[in-house]
Structure formats: C-alpha cells, structure tokens
Amino acid sequence: MSVRHSLLAILDAGPMHGYGLKTEFEAATGDVWPLNVGQVYTTLGRLERDGLTTSVADSDGQRTYTITPAGRAELHWWFDTPVGREVVPRQELAIKLVMAMRAGPEVVAEVVQRQRIATIRSLQELTRMKAAADAEGDHAWLLMLDAFVFQAEAETRWLDLCEARLAAWQSESGQRKGSGMQPQAPRARPEPLPERSS
C-alpha cells in the first residue's frame, strides 16, 4: 500500500491539513488501513523534501499542504504503472496445507473444509457490507469490498482444487494397491497449477 501516492491523490483534489489527509484516507478506504498521525507527517515531510508538495503555515501554526506539478506527474506515473506481483507474499494457508500433507490426507481435508466454511462466512459478511455500501452510494468502498470478495473467492476455488487433487491422488493410490502395485511415495509438494487456457 502506498501512503505516499494516496496522499498525493487526495491533495490532487485540493490543499489540505495533515489531519484532514489522515481522516480522508481512512474514510476512503473504509477504515481498513488506519494511519497514525506520525506516519502522515513523516510522509508529508518526505513529499515536500522531494518537491512533490509544498506547505504554508496558517496563523494558528497548522500547515496546509498543496500538490506541485512534479507531484501530479508522480501521481500519474503511479496510476499508469500496474501493481507488480513479483513479490510473493507469505501465504500462511498454503504453508499450512503443505504441512498438513505430512500429517495425512484426512488432516488436509479437515483444514480445507474448516477454511472453506470460514471463508464463506467472511464472504457473507462482505456481501452484506457491499449491499449497504451500494445503498449509501459509497462507490470507493464498494470497489474495495469487491476486491476483498474476489480474493476470498479465489481462495475457495483454490481450496476446491486442492480437495479435488487430493481425491484424485487417493483414488490413484487405491487403484495401485488394488492391482498389487506398490504405492508411490507421497509427493513432497503438489504439482504446479496448470496455465490457464484463454
């Protein structure tokens, strides 16, 4: 998450005080990412140092921040640049499933089903929040909730695939035993996901 670019995006609509930027950012993102005031002022200091904003002090000592042309150029660069996916986040669930495979297929099945139900519950709540955001015309918050919904959906689809692969492996293993063949040692890790066909 880029606080720096988010603050530039808010300032693009007009000058603002530091505390106003904090509340505006939190309101726009549905209070999902609370900012502390210190973080806001540190970032504003860096933006000014880099020539992306200027500030003037009011008579009561509060500073009003304004975006510069260089700041607008930086903001447009941010909008024009896709967010990279090269940094692999730590996937606790993926790690948990890989570890559960060592404990046996029944443990993997339990982990998958518990996670699936938990994710469906989260999706139910997100869906209610979406309906409320839609009714209130809070479009920015609605888009953000959509993002959470699709991430959760992707997780459940991946869980479905894990479960189907596990069933297929168990079936293969059962057939080998039935035909008198020696079962293969369990895979240390699942096969890579196939490329999606268009």
Place this chain on the structure above:
Amino acid sequence: MAILGIDRVGKVFRSGQVRVTALHDVSLSVEPGEFVAIMGPSGSGKSTLLHLAGGLDQPTSGRVYVGGRDLAAMNAAVLAHALRHQIGFVFQSLNLLGSLTAAENVALPLELDGVRPKAAMSTARSLLESIGLAAVSDRFPHALSGGEQQRVAIARAVVGGRSLLLADEPTGALDSLTGESVMTLLAQRCAAGCAVVLVTHDVRHAAWADRVVYLRDGRVVDEAMSQAGPESLLYPGRT
C-alpha cells in the same frame, strides 16, 4: 412453520445392476423469507436435492414437506396444483417462450391458473416494474440481454405470490455485475417473504444467502451461517 421440510431423505438411482446413491439421509428445513444456498462439488447431490424439494422427482427414502404438506401423500392432480401455487423454478437455461413478450411470459402462469388475461397482464407489468424492468415489458426474449432474461424468468417464477423459489445455477452464464443484479433480485424476494433455495458453484453468489449448506457425496457436511461481524472480519484479533 417451515415452508420446506426435507426429512432424512435418500435417493438412489439405478441403471441395470448399477446403484448410485445420490443422497444419504439429508435433512433440511427452510423458513419463510429465508435464503439458503446449497454448494458442493460436482456430483455431490445438489441438483438432486433441489429436484426432490420441488417435487420433480421422488425420494427413495424419507419425506419432503412443502408448506407442511407431505408431497408423497398427494395424488398427481393435487401435487401439480400445490407445486404450481407454491413453488417457482429458475434454471440456468431460461425457458422463456420466444413468441411471448416479457410481460406475457410473466402473466402466463397466472392465466394458466384461471386469472383473466387483462388482470394477469396488469399483475405481470407491476411485478416487472417493481424489479426495474418496466422498460422491457413489451420486448420479446431475443431482444433482452442475458441478465434481463434471467430476471424476467425469476419474475415468472415468483408471480402470484409463490412462497418458495428454487433456483439451479441461475447466474451460470452471466457476467459478474449481471449475476449480482440477479442475486439482488433474489434477496429482494426473500425480504418480501419468499423463501429461496439456490444451488450454485459460485461462492460469491452463495454468500448472498443467510445460510450456506455444503454437500459432499450426498451428505450435508457443513453449514455456514453469517456470524462474524464486520469488526472481526476486517480487523482479525481486535474483537
């Protein structure tokens, strides 16, 4: 009283010497105005359960009650009358009649029940207006988008005050936003007191339901009620 009661229902399909058990001892109760989604992998028995709930097929064991009445205890004529007045069906394939306009399609079930054509059309138009489809009332199905066709099909399924709507993958062929408009309509029908049972593969759509029932190999393995509040959802560990 539950609008739909499924009591320890089993279903076995036979083909020659082969017996396939599609459902084992499944029980499910759906209250008026409740929105229940049924999920599960392919072959888990979702559609079979929906067909039994709607009287389209008979269970091998157990009982199905609609509005408190045992479907197995009704003769064919009574069953057909009960199903037509209480249950609406929506499938992925829309089955709208191409030679009738949207309003005429919605009016058709009423006319089959003996409502005079003018009154039936008036009711159909009001219903289409209430779901934002007044502008397409006089269009034929081929002139409607996929989402509009599906919403007309839902209107036809609920017209006449049916109290139970059974929907099998109604959003299967629709894009995300159009699918969401169909789910909004189903949720609105629930708010108006109609119970909805939705079979779907799509967890985003199942999440619109009050309760998600998960089937595997013909058994109910889990149910998800919405319990977590937004606080626990967005700020885990804070509650």
